[in-house]
Amino acid sequence: MMFLSRTQVITALGAVLLALFVLDLVRRRRLSEEYSLLWVMATTVIAILGFSTPLLTWITHALGFMGESSTTFAFGLAFSLAMLLYLSLKLSRLGFENHALTRDLALLRHEVESLRRGGREDSPR
Amino acid sequence: MNAPRVLVVVPAHNEEDSLPAILTELREKAPGVDVLVVDDGSRDGTSRAAREAGVPVLRHPVNLGVGGALQTGFQWAVERGYDVAVQLDADGQHDPAYLSVVLAPVLAGRCDVSIGSRFVSSTGYRAPLNRRLGMLLFSGIVRLALGRPISDTTSGFRAYNRAVMRVCQYDFPKDFPDAPLLIALARRGFRLDEVPVVMRERQAGRSFYTLGKQLYYPYKNLLASLMALIRKPA
Numbered sequence A: 001m002m003f004l005s006r007t008q009v010i011t012a013l014g015a016v017l018l019a020l021f022v023l024d025l026v027r028r029r030r031l032s033e034e035y036s037l038l039w040v041m042a043t044t045v046i047a048i049l050g051f052s053t054p055l056l057t058w059i060t061h062a063l064g065f066m067g068e069s070s071t072t073f074a075f076g077l078a079f080s081l082a083m084l085l086y087l088s089l090k091l092s093r094l095g096f097e098n099h100a101l102t103r104d105l106a107l108l109r110h111e112v113e114s115l116r117r118g119g120r121e122d123s124p125r
Numbered sequence B: 001m002n003a004p005r006v007l008v009v010v011p012a013h014n015e016e017d018s019l020p021a022i023l024t025e026l027r028e029k030a031p032g033v034d035v036l037v038v039d040d041g042s043r044d045g046t047s048r049a050a051r052e053a054g055v056p057v058l059r060h061p062v063n064l065g066v067g068g069a070l071q072t073g074f075q076w077a078v079e080r081g082y083d084v085a086v087q088l089d090a091d092g093q094h095d096p097a098y099l100s101v102v103l104a105p106v107l108a109g110r111c112d113v114s115i116g117s118r119f120v121s122s123t124g125y126r127a128p129l130n131r132r133l134g135m136l137l138f139s140g141i142v143r144l145a146l147g148r149p150i151s152d153t154t155s156g157f158r159a160y161n162r163a164v165m166r167v168c169q170y171d172f173p174k175d176f177p178d179a180p181l182l183i184a185l186a187r188r189g190f191r192l193d194e195v196p197v198v199m200r201e202r203q204a205g206r207s208f209y210t211l212g213k214q215l216y217y218p219y220k221n222l223l224a225s226l227m228a229l230i231r232k233p234a
Helices: A006-027 A033-051 A053-063 A068-116 B019-029 B046-052 B066-079 B096-107 B129-146 B162-168 B179-187 B211-230
Strands: B006-012 B034-040 B057-060 B084-087 B113-117 B158-161 B192-196
Touching: A006 A033, A006 A068, A033 A053, A033 A068, A053 A068, A068 B057, A068 B066, B006 B019, B006 B066, B006 B096, B019 B034, B019 B046, B019 B096, B034 B046, B034 B066, B046 B057, B057 B066, B066 B084, B066 B162, B084 B096, B096 B113, B096 B158, B096 B192, B113 B179, B129 B179, B129 B211, B158 B162, B179 B192, B179 B211
Parallel strands: B006 B034, B006 B084, B034 B057, B113 B192
Antiparallel strands: B084 B158, B113 B158
């Protein structure tokens, strides 16, 4: 095994711990499988980069980064941005769905109330 | 053919103070039309005020914004077979006496959406400078998009026919339906028209415009207008 810098060890261990934490969240049904996928993929990549010095060095040279740790953090940052964009998409979609449900709820509540009163005065034609 | 059925949709958010007056006025000045209040997540007695006036009220459990309230109104109108819906503010800015003026072009089939405008002829309305600039900008954009001027893009005193309601009940701007909506409707081939109305000062309640929204609104509206222009009508 090649020599690992302290930064590499910290990043790699951090990634492994995070991956375990994410999987545990799935086990406890706090996180859905769907959302865990991106996290598990990202932490795996970071852990591999952390542990494998040749691969890390190769990528660093290929991309022209100043140092190996920059590569690791660049990957981490790219993942964070991807995750944030993904979450914004999900939030927008939840917003649309929430909007539609709120409108339907208002209509249905009125329907229920008028049925309870036994009134048919404003039923759909 | 039967007489066209008209529904006045009143979106209301915390308007318990002004609502009774406008509902009474509607009954006096426009006795033939049905009225629906959409209580957009109010925290005051807006729904109660509407019920006490004998008007059906749909209540959103949370606040969606004028666009959402109007959309609920359209869903109701389409389900119940109304031919035309008129949007009328709860705060008393829109005089029900002008209802027939706003309705006329749609009822006559001259257009699909009719907008009660403060600027078509001189009606003595003067907005603060920042709003005037914004209105100028967006009426410019709408003019470019439509190939014809709509001077009052922010007017909330409008009549929509059934074809427009059918589309809008599912596809509608979320917060405030102005320039982007007009562009989107024009892109779908709907005909828009403007008629002059006189608007009054709001009787009670607060405007939808807060400081944060004053900064966000131009950005959002500009982007939404652009998207409405380049988006393929579904």
